[in-house]
Amino acid sequence: MFEDISSYLFVWEIAYSSTELAAVAGAFFFAAFVKGATGLGFSTTCLPFLVYAVGLKRGIPLILLPSITSNILVMIDAGSFREMVVRFRWMLLATVPGILLGLWFLDVAPAQEAVVVLGFVLISYALFAYFTPHLKLSYEMERFLGPVSGFITGVVNGITGSQIMPVMPYLLSLNLNSERFVQAINCSFTLSSFVMAGGFYYLGLLDLSALGVSALGLAFVYLGTKLGSVVRQLMSPSVFRASILLLLFGLGLSLLVKGF
Secondary structure, three states, X not given: OHHHHXXXXXXXXXXXXXXXXXXXXXXXXXXXXXXXXXXXXXXXXXXXXXXXXXOHHHHHHHHHHHHXXXXXXXXXXXXXXXXXXXXXXXXXXXXXXHHHHHHHHHHHOXXXXXXXXXXXXXXXXXXXXXXXXXXXXXXXXXXXXXXXXXXXXXXXXXXXXXXXXXXXXXXXXXXXXXXXXXXXXHHHHHHHHHHHHHHHHHHOOOOHHHHHHHHHHHHHHHHHXXXXXXXXXXXXXXXXXXXXHHHHHHHHHHHHHHHO
């Protein structure tokens, strides 16, 4: 038994260097800080730094546990869970085959192509969040575009690990109140994270070392979120949000350069 445990620890020890672990901890802390201060998605902020620290394929599994944990906590507080699951059930169901297709592409395609896709996603998200178009969809368009949005979001998620495009613009266009919006988008995030976890385990990318680093990172996620919430109360949210979006835009451009 003790030999088995020591062998697992040894695998973990050689899987990530001390420099990589420090970079991952810093990425977790910063992404959680941004989420606490501005509400921007954890994975969207974290992934660009992880790409540079450990690469995209090794970085995506690391964010699954922090994402699932934070999402479930938010869902418990938001309420209206059953209502949102029923309303957006076809969008949620369409996400699953999209993720599977995206994971297949991630597995067979060169890593540079996935990095380029992530760069485009970050730039698109930064531009959308900055300009925030006031598009409102009718009930008929909501029903039609729901599965389309879910499937495309799943594909993008499977390839890049980013869970926000185009589900976030879609849900923002439905004029939901804040609690229902938070519940709906976190239902999508959580489902995606569980499917991604299963997919990465099947592909052999989610192992004990990744789970261990991810679990230890929860402490940095907690501290970053708390500090971010304090900062949110002390400074202009619009200024800070614009600064972070500019950072994400710059990171997206840098990933495009890195990918090409």
